[in-house]
Amino acid sequence: xKAAYGExxxxxxxxxxxxxxxxxxSRYFRTLKYLEERGVDxxxxxxxxxxxxxxxxxxxxxxxxxxxxxxxGLGYNVRELKLNISHILGLDKExxxxxxxxxxxxxxxxxxxxFQEQNFHFAxxxxxxxxxxxxxxxxxxxxxxxxxxxxxxxAHVDIAVIAVPVEAAQKVADALVAAGLRAILNFAPISxxxxxxxxxxxxNMVIDIEHLSFSLTQAxxx
Numbered sequence: 001x002k003a004a005y006g007e008x009x010x011x012x013x014x015x016x017x018x019x020x021x022x023x024x025x026s027r028y029f030r031t032l033k034y035l036e037e038r039g040v041d042x043x044x045x046x047x048x049x050x051x052x053x054x055x056x057x058x059x060x061x062x063x064x065x066x067x068x069x070x071x072x073g074l075g076y077n078v079r080e081l082k083l084n085i086s087h088i089l090g091l092d093k094e095x096x097x098x099x100x101x102x103x104x105x106x107x108x109x110x111x112x113x114x115f116q117e118q119n120f121h122f123a124x125x126x127x128x129x130x131x132x133x134x135x136x137x138x139x140x141x142x143x144x145x146x147x148x149x150x151x152x153x154x155a156h157v158d159i160a161v162i163a164v165p166v167e168a169a170q171k172v173a174d175a176l177v178a179a180g181l182r183a184i185l186n187f188a189p190i191s192x193x194x195x196x197x198x199x200x201x202x203x204n205m206v207i208d209i210e211h212l213s214f215s216l217t218q219a220x221x222x
Contacts, residue, residue, distance in 0.1 A: 021062050025085055027052050028059070032082035044075040096123035098157040098181075100172050101164035102132055102142055105187050109161060110138050124155035128168075145172075149179040159183040166190045173200070 031051050035043055045056040052059075063069050063081075066088050070076035086092050097115070099106050102125055109115070110122060125137060128145040135142050143151045152160075160176045162169055162184060169188035176184060177198055184200045186192055189207075192200050 017065055021065065022089075024052065024054065024058070024062050025089060028062070029082060029085045029089060029091070032078050032085065035078050036082060040078050042075045043078050043081075045070070048076075091118055094119045094121060095158045096121060096156050098122075098124040098126060098152055098155065098160045098176075100126045100145065100148075100160060100162050100176070101168075102127045102137060103163065106161075106163040107137070109163060109187075120159070124151055124157055126151065148172075148175050152176070152179045152181065157181065159185065161185045161187070162192075163187045 028048060031048060032043070045059040048059045049056040067084070069081055069084060083092075097120055099109060099122055102110075106125075106127075110125075115121070122138065122140065125140050125142045126145045126148060127133060127142050132142050133144050158181075160181050160183070162172055162176075164172055166188050169186065169190050170192060173184060173186070173192045173194060177194055182198050184192065184194070184198065186200055186202045187204075189204050191202060194200055
């Protein structure tokens with residue numbers, strides 16, 4: 001068993017791709033999208049690096065895992081590189097999401113427009129609260145969490161989003177894994193233990209803000 005993350009992905013020659021590289025690819029994609037929307041046709045590795053606060057060598061190394069992009073002295077075609085990174089990240093496919101827990105965080109996620117813009121669509125809502133089961137949100141009926149396995153298969157879910165209280169999170173994760181899911185986005189403030197072939201991303205705003213408070217505290221002690 002392991003906590004938090006799945007195995008590293010593989011590049012075109014079987015190289016292991018780190019979580020950090022995947023994270024930077026997402027940032028490159030957003031930078032390229034921003035540039036394209038502003039009519040920019042080409043961009044250099046130096047400019048991509050500057051906009052993402054890294055080195056140009058890092059940009060070139062990250063992209064080299066997946067192919068040869070751009071031309072020396074000419075830079076990258078913004079639209080083509082954006083499309084290539086979109087394909088690498090799987091954003092050119094449609095993904096079905098299951099939301100487990102339709103409380104405050106769950107409701108916020110349902111109304112997060114960027115999910116749909118990036119081809120992530122909620123196909124299933126699950127909850128254990130009898131007052132919520134049977135109600136409708138964003139055109140979907142909230143199903144009983146007890147029927148998770150059946151409902152996940154029926155909705156052809158690819159990715160599960162956990163937004164339940166901390167004490168229920170591991171049990172929900174176990175049920176999702178048993179139902180065959182291999183990708184989980186976890187908003188419960190706890191690290192989940194899952195098999196090696198399951199990838200989990202933990203989103204914990206408390207930890208993020210603690211990081212900021214640490215930075216401020218350290219700055220004030222200098």
